[in-house]
Amino acid sequence: MKVIPSEQHGFCLGxxxxxxxxxxxxxxxxxxxxxxxxxIIYLDLSKAFDKVSHIKLLSKIANLGISTQxxxxxxxxxxxxxxxxxVGYDYSDRFSCHSGVPQGGVLSPLLFIVYCYDLxxxxxxxxxxxxxxxxxxxxxxxxxxxxxxxxxHSAVSESLRRxxxxxxxxxxxxxxxxxxxxxxxxxxxGEYSVNGTILIKSNLAKDLGVLFDSxxxxxxxxxxxxxxxxxxxxxxxxNVHTNDQHVLLRLYKSYVLPHLEYCSQIWNPHTKKLxxxxxxxxxxxxxxxxxxxxxxxxxxxxxxxxxxxxxSLQSLLYRxxxxxxxxxxxxxxxxxKLRASKYWGFRISRxxxxxxxxxxxxxxxxxxxxxxNTFFRRGARWMNMLRLNIVNSANLATFKKKLRKLDLLRLxxxxxx
Numbered sequence: 472m473k474v475i476p477s478e479q480h481g482f483c484l485g486x487x488x489x490x491x492x493x494x495x496x497x498x499x500x501x502x503x504x505x506x507x508x509x510x511i512i513y514l515d516l517s518k519a520f521d522k523v524s525h526i527k528l529l530s531k532i533a534n535l536g537i538s539t540q541x542x543x544x545x546x547x548x549x550x551x552x553x554x555x556x557x558v559g560y561d562y563s564d565r566f567s568c569h570s571g572v573p574q575g576g577v578l579s580p581l582l583f584i585v586y587c588y589d590l591x592x593x594x595x596x597x598x599x600x601x602x603x604x605x606x607x608x609x610x611x612x613x614x615x616x617x618x619x620x621x622x623x624h625s626a627v628s629e630s631l632r633r634x635x636x637x638x639x640x641x642x643x644x645x646x647x648x649x650x651x652x653x654x655x656x657x658x659x660x661g662e663y664s665v666n667g668t669i670l671i672k673s674n675l676a677k678d679l680g681v682l683f684d685s686x687x688x689x690x691x692x693x694x695x696x697x698x699x700x701x702x703x704x705x706x707x708x709x710n711v712h713t714n715d716q717h718v719l720l721r722l723y724k725s726y727v728l729p730h731l732e733y734c735s736q737i738w739n740p741h742t743k744k745l746x747x748x749x750x751x752x753x754x755x756x757x758x759x760x761x762x763x764x765x766x767x768x769x770x771x772x773x774x775x776x777x778x779x780x781x782x783s784l785q786s787l788l789y790r791x792x793x794x795x796x797x798x799x800x801x802x803x804x805x806x807x808k809l810r811a812s813k814y815w816g817f818r819i820s821r822x823x824x825x826x827x828x829x830x831x832x833x834x835x836x837x838x839x840x841x842x843x844n845t846f847f848r849r850g851a852r853w854m855n856m857l858r859l860n861i862v863n864s865a866n867l868a869t870f871k872k873k874l875r876k877l878d879l880l881r882l883x884x885x886x887x888x
Contacts, residue, residue, distance in 0.1 A: 476590075478601075479591070481606030490807050493737065493809065498738060503588065509612055510623075511676065513653065517643070525546075528585065529542065553566060593633055594637075599690045600613045600627055602757075612627075613660075627663065631665055681738065687842075689738035697749060707723070717763070723756055732787075732794065750788060755784065757784070797867065799850040799853070817829060818829050829851040861874065
């Protein structure tokens with residue numbers, strides 16, 4: 472029996488927020504490419520980890536054929552737990568925990584996934600209705616055209632009704648007032664409601680930390696992450712009183728870079744304007760760093776490119792492209808939960824260098840810039856520009872090593888900063 476469903480991307484080997492979002496955006500952009508629309512429902516579960524019923528959880532584990540000894544050990548692990556609040560040296564009364572998995576426990580994510588393992592199959596009501604789950608974040612979406620609009624709307628509504636029934640029977644309430652409907656495309660199938668509550672329709676959706684708009688552009692997201700990165704950078708520079716270059720570099724890499732690179736495979740900008748906006752954060756940092764760590768007054772600052780070389784940094788554009796290709800390699804080598812055959816196909820390459828011959832499935836060849844630069848389509852173009860001896864590397868470490876030896880951006884006909 473398959474315990475962890477393919478729709479679950481949380482706390483699983485080879486899965487992450489990136490794998491879920493890459494898979495979702497492929498479905499959405501494929502629909503847009505075929506002149507379809509998509510309705511996406513984001514469901515807000517209230518305190519899901521705290522509401523897990525121990526009785527139902529143990530019953531599900533038993534149904535999976537787990538040995539009696541392990542089952543009894545898990546029962547003992549979950550039972551006779553107490554909680555209290557400590558303020559200073561004072562303690563509140565102790566209360567017994569009759570539900571929930573221990574917060575921060577090593578087993579807790581796995582136990583929650585087991586608790587929900589039967590959920591995706593129960594929500595599948597139509598071939599055009601898909602489910603995506605990351606831990607307790609659940610999305611239901613359906614794609615449709617004018618002819619199938621009413622049919623898919625009814626199917627998504629039925630999936631939503633089943634989701635509410637499952638949540639109620641498992642003691643995990645859904646906060647319908649915080650659940651939203653996000654629409655992509657020209658045609659909208661109509662409102663969604665549950666028990667008389669109409670779900671809020673939003674023009675923006677924050678999916679696992681990535682901000683989407685209805686046109687699948689990422690201008691709002693890039694505005695947000697650059698502001699957040701600059702705010703974090705200036706907070707560090709104001710409060711860390713050191714001129715040690717190595718310390719400041721480490722703080723930048725630990726606290727600022729993650730804002731600029733989280734799930735960049737999804738939103739990697741294709742326009743110069745947005746590329747410059749992201750790069751500007753690192754340009755500001757390097758300029759301040761040279762001023763701050765100078766032992767005497769500098770007659771002039773080094774150029775950005777020379778400064779990066781001195782600090783052993785790469786441009787943010789280079790880092791995004793490098794990570795992009797590395798993720799493509801991982802998908803092709805089945806190092807992730809994603810199946811490459813869903814997104815890519817192969818054909819005989821006519822390139823003199825013997826390219827990979829990769830092409831993106833589903834997405835039409837005549838499309839706008841947004842669809843043209845989606846992850847799998849752009850990934851296919853870039854991977855085809857690499858020599859076969861690089862693409863056929865034995866492992867990811869070797870692939871990365873070979874990439875580092877290339878003038879990568881020049882090979883991909885891109886201008887570095």
